Amino acid sequence: MIDLRILRDNPDRVRASQRARGESAELVDSLLVADERRRAAIAAADALRAEQKKSSSAVKQASPEERPQLLVQAQELAARVKVAEVAQTQTQVELTQAQLAISNVIEDGTPPGGEDDYVVLREVGVKPELERVRDHLELGELLGAIDTERGAKVSGARFYYLTGVGALLQLALLQAAIEQAVSAGFTPMITPTLVKPEVMGGTGFLGTHSDEVYRLEADDLYLVGTSEVPLAGYHMNEILDLANGPKRYAGWSSCYRREAGSYGKDTRGILRVHQFDKVEMFVYCAPEDATQEHQRLLAAEEDMLAKVELPYRVIDVAAGDLGSSAARKFDCEAWLPSQGRYREVTSTSNCTQYQTRRLNIRYRDTDGRSMPAATLNGTLATTRWIVAILENHQQPDGSVRVPKGLQPYLGGREVFEPQR
RNA sequence: GGAGGCUUCGCCUAGUCUGGUUUAUGGCGCCCGCCUGCUAAGCGGGUUUGGGGCUUAUACCCCAUCCCGGGUUCAAAUCCCGGAGCCUCCGCCA
Incomplete structure (x- = not known):
């Protein structure tokens, strides 16, 4: 599996490696996109989860009269979290697939070709x-x-x-x-x-x-x-x-x-x-x-x-x-x-x-x-x-x-x- | 093949019955500091692992993580279902 840091910092090195192997260099760009999408999905889901935690402890501390109102909000948040988590999982799966598709980056000096x-x-x-x-x-x-x-x-x-x-x-x-x-x-x-x-x-x-x-x-x-x-x-x-x-x-x-x-x-x-x-x-x-x-x-x-x-x-x-x-x-x-x-x-x-x-x-x-x-x-x-x-x-x-x-x-x- | 028990942050362990002040308890080990002729003891602090954000970096913030995967719920170490591993007993067998 390829190192995402190497990929982000030096995508050209990975592209060159793929070409020397006779494999696709475009996979590098797919991976960069997948990485971007995953990070966005994580940020979105993390934010929702943080909100939900707050909401949940508000329910816990609420007086009996405010409780039903807060419960409704919390329930709605829970549903949104669920959706965000599905999206997060999906982007993770796509990232892993894109990552697995790329071969190890060859060592300097390796002869190119077949x-x-x-x-x-x-x-x-x-x-x-x-x-x-x-x-x-x-x-x-x-x-x-x-x-x-x-x-x-x-x-x-x-x-x-x-x-x-x-x-x-x-x-x-x-x-x-x-x-x-x-x-x-x-x-x-x-x-x-x-x-x-x-x-x-x-x-x-x-x-x-x-x-x-x-x-x-x-x-x-x-x-x-x-x-x-x-x-x-x-x-x-x-x-x-x-x-x-x-x-x-x-x-x-x-x-x-x-x-x-x-x-x-x-x-x-x-x-x-x-x-x-x-x-x-x-x-x-x-x-x-x-x-x-x-x-x-x-x-x-x-x-x-x-x-x-x-x-x-x-x-x-x-x-x-x-x-x-x-x-x-x-x-x-x-x-x-x-x-x-x-x-x-x-x-x-x-x-x-x-x-x-x-x-x-x-x-x-x-x-x-x-x-x-x-x-x-x-x-x-x-x-x-x-x-x-x-x-x-x-x-x-x-x-x-x-x-x-x-x-x-x-x-x-x-x-x-x-x-x- | 059948029955039962167990699995918590390096190791041991509390918590699970009765869901939410648990940011998971305590001990050992380890790291840093204090104290002290030296060592030991003592005192104080730190010590799971990932991911994301922000950074030159540190720091900091957020999310996840109590064997794994699902489910219930506003909320799960805790309740339910499935699976794995380990232990004990029974059966079978080279």
């Missing part, structure tokens, strides 16, 4: 030179690590089983992520994966991407697509004490995505699936610290990628591909030998105060005033990493080298051997 207008910040690591490339599913089947056929039999397309070393690899990967996060001062969390509409909406996932989200109609609950959602909801309606620095959480959860609109895309293997596991970093901090925290999250992601020895690049995502909540987003994309290109394995967003205004999460600034906090999130490891790990560390015989950073979490194992 999905393909990202800027590559750096490439790290060495791509493997392979004579014969097996893709992750072929490798996964050789190792007895991935079973998509039975996944489809039991649950449908885009479901899978991780079996044997596949299951162990995921546990090792996520455990390594948790350990890294804990030693960096993050609080590990295992979160709910079903959340209420207000939480799903508050994090910004019920906007243009709402058809990506699973909904349980009978219970009016949503399955989360990332633990960002329950971690953002964790402090909903609270005032945080950030005097000792940001609150940093690392959430481990299953994630569920409908993948609507991606029919035919990435249908092979487990690159794009309906359910996966993820360790996600989530930070609450003062707005002035957000940009710096964002860099820390990105650095943590790169540490993890180094641990599993993946070649990757970092991209600065363009404005039009940020989603409504993010003001800036950096993705790390790992090299996939089977595709000969980079694919997203992490994503870190600075959501500034966009989510906390919706979720009513504040902190005390240095003057003791309560202000919306900033939130950020970033991926530390997901099931998808298995794809890149298998493909980049494959050997000619179909075995897969276990990266050093994961060996301690796999009982010291150095290689996964094909089963016959």
